[in-house]
Amino acid sequence: MKSRKLPNRIVMSPMTRSRASQPGDEANGLMAECYAQRASAGLIVSEDAWISPMGKGYALIERIGAQRTAIRLSPYGGLFDMGLYADVEETYLYLAQELTRRNLAYMHLMDQRSRGSSPIPDGFLHKFREHYRGTLILAGGMTKELASRHLEDGLIDFAAFGEPFIANLDLVERLRHDWPLLKPDRALSYGGGIKGYTDYPNYQTS
Numbered sequence: 001m002k003s004r005k006l007p008n009r010i011v012m013s014p015m016t017r018s019r020a021s022q023p024g025d026e027a028n029g030l031m032a033e034c035y036a037q038r039a040s041a042g043l044i045v046s047e048d049a050w051i052s053p054m055g056k057g058y059a060l061i062e063r064i065g066a067q068r069t070a071i072r073l074s075p076y077g078g079l080f081d082m083g084l085y086a087d088v089e090e091t092y093l094y095l096a097q098e099l100t101r102r103n104l105a106y107m108h109l110m111d112q113r114s115r116g117s118s119p120i121p122d123g124f125l126h127k128f129r130e131h132y133r134g135t136l137i138l139a140g141g142m143t144k145e146l147a148s149r150h151l152e153d154g155l156i157d158f159a160a161f162g163e164p165f166i167a168n169l170d171l172v173e174r175l176r177h178d179w180p181l182l183k184p185d186r187a188l189s190y191g192g193g194i195k196g197y198t199d200y201p202n203y204q205t206s
């Protein structure tokens, strides 16, 4: 991020949408269209794609460079049977400190409150910011107001939106002008085709 100038501080959060072609999990034109529609985001974190069906693996900082590597953490997250534990704060602050030393492109925190799990508690973000000295993105239940407040307070560098980007391909413009946001049809989140994926209108045509 240090070497890149981005047009705004709104990030499209990574979202698995299960539209790859089968067999082979191959990325296709429909997926490209979905991302292209949302290209006004300052940064798009795409869903993952395997280099090849035989090449499912993980790249290392040594191989591709720290500034091409980032990490996502969900402090206090309880999805998929993850439980809270006594030293959760201490654990994440230690991680923050250690990951600062790795000089990654960015750290992406996910507050799982909007996905039905436990929220990041008040005050944690301040402490995390003190321990993590790199570029910080936060996702989870973000609104224009919350994003503006956190950015003004210097708590985050970028605000990431997940679900709002599904139904609002022009989310950046909608937030800029305080235009109303559409709600996505959750039944169409994963799998399927165009419906609920690339057929949402932009504000002017809705």
Ligand SMILES: Cc1cc2nc3c(=O)[nH]c(=O)nc-3n(C[C@H](O)[C@H](O)[C@H](O)COP(=O)(O)O)c2cc1C
Residues within 6 Å of the ligand: 013, 014, 015, 016, 017, 047, 072, 110, 111, 114, 115, 139, 140, 141, 142, 160, 161, 162, 163, 164, 189, 190
């Ligand atoms: C349909 C859908 C798929 C998602 N898939 C992933 C995923 O594969 N990996 C991931 O780290 N987060 C995933 N997320 C979480 C989002 O990146 C984001 O952190 C979360 O939705 C909270 O932000 P929001 O309240 O703005 O939606 C997904 C979210 C949605 C709605």
